[in-house]
Amino acid sequence: MFDFSVFRIRNFSGALIGSAAMNFSFWPFMIYLPAYFHEALGYGEVGAGLALLAYTLPALIVPPVAKRLAHRYRPGYVILGGLFTIGLGFFLMHAGSGAEHASWLTMLPGCIVAGIGLGLTNTTVTNTTTGAVSSARASMAPGIDMSARMIALAINIALMGFILGAGIEAFLMRTPAGGRDAAQRHALGEAIAAGRAVALDHAVARDALVHGFGWVLLYGVAAVWTLAAMSFIVFGATGRVGSTAADT
Numbered sequence: 001m002f003d004f005s006v007f008r009i010r011n012f013s014g015a016l017i018g019s020a021a022m023n024f025s026f027w028p029f030m031i032y033l034p035a036y037f038h039e040a041l042g043y044g045e046v047g048a049g050l051a052l053l054a055y056t057l058p059a060l061i062v063p064p065v066a067k068r069l070a071h072r073y074r075p076g077y078v079i080l081g082g083l084f085t086i087g088l089g090f091f092l093m094h095a096g097s098g099a100e101h102a103s104w105l106t107m108l109p110g111c112i113v114a115g116i117g118l119g120l121t122n123t124t125v126t127n128t129t130t131g132a133v134s135s136a137r138a139s140m141a142p143g144i145d146m147s148a149r150m151i152a153l154a155i156n157i158a159l160m161g162f163i164l165g166a167g168i169e170a171f172l173m174r175t176p177a178g179g180r181d182a183a184q185r186h187a188l189g190e191a192i193a194a195g196r197a198v199a200l201d202h203a204v205a206r207d208a209l210v211h212g213f214g215w216v217l218l219y220g221v222a223a224v225w226t227l228a229a230m231s232f233i234v235f236g237a238t239g240r241v242g243s244t245a246a247d248t
Contacts, residue, residue, distance in 0.1 A: 002140065003111070003137060006133050010234055012132040014079070021152075023152035028159075029216065034049070037107075054111040061119065062119025074124070075128040076235030076236070077120055079235075082118070084094075084225065087225040091110070091221050127241050172208055177200060
């Protein structure tokens with residue numbers, strides 16, 4: 001189904017890396033962010049849903065701006081800027097989640113910035129992967145793009161869950177619960193991550209959850225910035241790479 005020669009097209013491959021990068025950061029974290037609002041901050045379903053809007057709404061508003069920027073400054077620069085902005089948003093959320101009196105207000109700047117980054121990136125990578133190939137391959141390019149997204153998303157939903165649990169267990173090692181055997185700590189960490197009641201002081205369980213989320217957020221920063229650099233290199237650091245299928 002795939003003509004692998006399209007991977008020699010710099011714009012196509014650079015945009016494809018950017019497409020996967022969103023699913024190393026923004027999209028899989030959407031699975032876990034409501035749990036943070038609900039379990040760590042104590043918001044109900046409605047409150048957590050409303051807080052999540054700050055994470056998603058910018059992605060609906062920014063794409064028209066991204067389209068104009070891509071025409072003016074080339075897609076590679078817009079994708080790089082978008083991915084960097086997502087990472088910056090994750091860094092700000094990490095700072096907000098670790099604040100002494102964390103709330104939706106301390107998380108708000110990071111959520112908005114990450115959403116803006118997604119808005120800059122999402123439409124740009126789709127338009128670039130499709131526009132970089134010949135018309136005969138125009139229906140194949142979105143298929144490859146969607147495959148890259150779904151594979152990255154599936155991997156990173158699981159990976160973020162693993163990192164969340166590992167961060168919780170690492171925190172528990174510094175508490176009296178650290179005296180339990182590894183299997184018990186692992187079960188305890190899974191219960192905290194899932195929001196189930198545990199035989200621990202509520203403040204300890206909450207702090208463990210926040211610590212785990214901090215690890216996930218730092219992973220998101222590292223992953224998206226690393227892939228942003230890879231995408232920029234593939235596009236061509238000088239920015240002289242064209243957008244046609246002839247470029248290889």
